[in-house]
Amino acid sequence: METWEAIRARRNVRSYDDRPIEPADLDRILEAGRRTPSSTNQQGWDLVVCTDPAQLRELAGVWRFAAHVADSAATIALVMPASDDPDERETYHYDLGQMTMSLMLAAADLGIGSGHASVGDQDLARRILGLPEDRECAWLVALGYPSDRSLTAIARPDRRALEDIVHRGRWTAGPR
Ligand SMILES: Cc1cc2nc3c(=O)[nH]c(=O)nc-3n(C[C@H](O)[C@H](O)[C@H](O)COP(=O)(O)O)c2cc1C
Numbered sequence: 001m002e003t004w005e006a007i008r009a010r011r012n013v014r015s016y017d018d019r020p021i022e023p024a025d026l027d028r029i030l031e032a033g034r035r036t037p038s039s040t041n042q043q044g045w046d047l048v049v050c051t052d053p054a055q056l057r058e059l060a061g062v063w064r065f066a067a068h069v070a071d072s073a074a075t076i077a078l079v080m081p082a083s084d085d086p087d088e089r090e091t092y093h094y095d096l097g098q099m100t101m102s103l104m105l106a107a108a109d110l111g112i113g114s115g116h117a118s119v120g121d122q123d124l125a126r127r128i129l130g131l132p133e134d135r136e137c138a139w140l141v142a143l144g145y146p147s148d149r150s151l152t153a154i155a156r157p158d159r160r161a162l163e164d165i166v167h168r169g170r171w172t173a174g175p176r
Pocket residue numbers: 010011012013014063065066115116117118119
């Protein structure tokens with residue numbers, strides 16, 4: 001798939017068929033994550049890849065909107081240093097947001113669906129993933145081949161109109 005095609009085809013996929021992800025494909029998705037830019041190139045991230053069905057079912061319990069994790073072929077846990085400093089947290093989250101999109105686009109490029117999940121129960125996530133106290137699980141990215149329809153470019157995405165969000169040169173009030 002071309003980059004432009006992958007950008008237009010990516011959507012949150014929350015139901016997956018039984019097909020496993022080839023190890024080489026999973027590695028490519030992880031490599032896309034590794035190449036993500038970060039603030040001052042701090043790379044304050046670690047990734048825990050889970051493919052064991054029993055572990056995935058447990059992991060789905062960390063947040064009430066993470067049910068799709070249970071049936072994923074693999075889920076990548078995005079881990080960051082635990083910090084109370086709001087500035088530090090902001091840059092870690094910005095970096096991980098970028099990483100999320102890199103993972104998702106690399107997956108879409110391979111025809112693999114992906115779905116975000118937040119993490120509500122940090123203690124549970126730490127226990128399931130074996131994280132040390134100085135790390136927290138910021139996000140989960142579930143992966144798997146879509147069980148509904150394959151990934152193809154979405155002609156009319158559910159997004160605000162371009163002319164609504166783009167202000168050329170100066171802010172202009174528009175419809176919202
Ligand atoms: C920061 C963030 C957190 C999200 N958390 C969840 C989540 O916990 N569970 C979920 O099912 N989707 C989650 N999503 C997915 C969004 O609901 C989804 O991206 C949005 O509705 C747009 O749909 P699309 O990704 O299919 O274009 C999250 C997305 C972002 C960016």
